[in-house]
Amino acid sequence: MLGVGGLRVALDGTEILHSVDLEVAGGEWVTVIGPNGAGKSTLLRAIGGVLPFTGSIQIGGVEISALPRRKRAQLVATVAQQPVVPPGMRVIDYVLLGRTPYIPPLGRESAQDLAIAERRLRELDLVRFADRELETLSGGERQRVFLARALAQDAPLLLLDEPTSALDIGHQQEVLELVDTLRAEHGLTVLATMHDLSIAGEYADRLALLADGRVAAIGPPAQVLTEDLLREHYRARVRVIAGDYGPIIVPVRG
Numbered sequence: 001m002l003g004v005g006g007l008r009v010a011l012d013g014t015e016i017l018h019s020v021d022l023e024v025a026g027g028e029w030v031t032v033i034g035p036n037g038a039g040k041s042t043l044l045r046a047i048g049g050v051l052p053f054t055g056s057i058q059i060g061g062v063e064i065s066a067l068p069r070r071k072r073a074q075l076v077a078t079v080a081q082q083p084v085v086p087p088g089m090r091v092i093d094y095v096l097l098g099r100t101p102y103i104p105p106l107g108r109e110s111a112q113d114l115a116i117a118e119r120r121l122r123e124l125d126l127v128r129f130a131d132r133e134l135e136t137l138s139g140g141e142r143q144r145v146f147l148a149r150a151l152a153q154d155a156p157l158l159l160l161d162e163p164t165s166a167l168d169i170g171h172q173q174e175v176l177e178l179v180d181t182l183r184a185e186h187g188l189t190v191l192a193t194m195h196d197l198s199i200a201g202e203y204a205d206r207l208a209l210l211a212d213g214r215v216a217a218i219g220p221p222a223q224v225l226t227e228d229l230l231r232e233h234y235r236a237r238v239r240v241i242a243g244d245y246g247p248i249i250v251p252v253r254g
């Protein structure tokens with residue numbers, strides 16, 4: 001579904017990603033983990049088509065650089081780490097922006113577009129905020145709105161850059177379960193980044209550990225979330241405990 005080969009990205013003259021290779025199958029969930037500054041957001045931004053790169057990024061066998069913007073937006077939806085919040089915009093109108101790739105030039109959203117946006121608001125527990133200005137929402141409420149907009153885009157590839165970092169523990173689980181349900185029902189492919197390693201391992205089929213702009217390890221969560229790899233790449237002292245849905249990572253002092 002997604003094929004990344006020999007990907008290099010330089011920002012302001014500094015190479016951040018050094019020949020990254022990554023394959024994500026249709027319907028698979030891969031989460032990129034790694035220490036601060038490893039290049040996780042840069043990787044997602046390149047795949048999302050907002051950064052220049054060299055190498056190859058293919059979606060469904062087609063190079064993204066060859067896709068017109070509108071077509072790309074029908075294939076890839078992104079929840080960025082810090083999305084731009086348009087001043088004065090109501091929540092429902094923001095979520096409707098997710099339908100833009102389907103609205104003809106100079107056209108208006110259809111009743112179906114509105115129905116899809118409203119369904120996303122319901123699924124993400126946001127109905128009561130529909131008419132509020134986005135700027136007036138709390139950080140966690142706003143993060144759910146960003147996800148609602150991306151899901152309204154109905155793209156087969158979803159890029160999630162730390163989608164639950166502002167959410168309380170209940171909403172974290174609710175949002176990730178919703179993404180997982182959509183994946184099961186519609187074959188959605190998910191590429192995410194996350195700092196919570198236990199949650200990352202519970203939801204992803206595979207984890208890719210990025211360090212200094214290179215893939216240092218990739219595989220099923222139990223293969224990547226090891227005390228040795230986490231010590232080496234995060235300089236963290238942890239205990240790894242076997243959980244029902246994947247390894248549970250507990251930071252320890254000694």
Ligand SMILES: Nc1ncnc2c1ncn2[C@@H]1O[C@H](COP(=O)(O)OP(=O)(O)OP(=O)(O)O)[C@@H](O)[C@H]1O
Nearest residue numbers: 011012014016034035036037038039040041042043
């Ligand atoms: N415009 C820029 N010029 C130079 N370096 C940059 C620029 N933008 C980002 N970087 C650097 O690129 C590196 C990777 O950044 P990126 O945001 O991809 O990391 P990350 O793994 O997502 O980190 P975090 O976990 O902290 O969100 C960082 O060292 C960052 O300082």
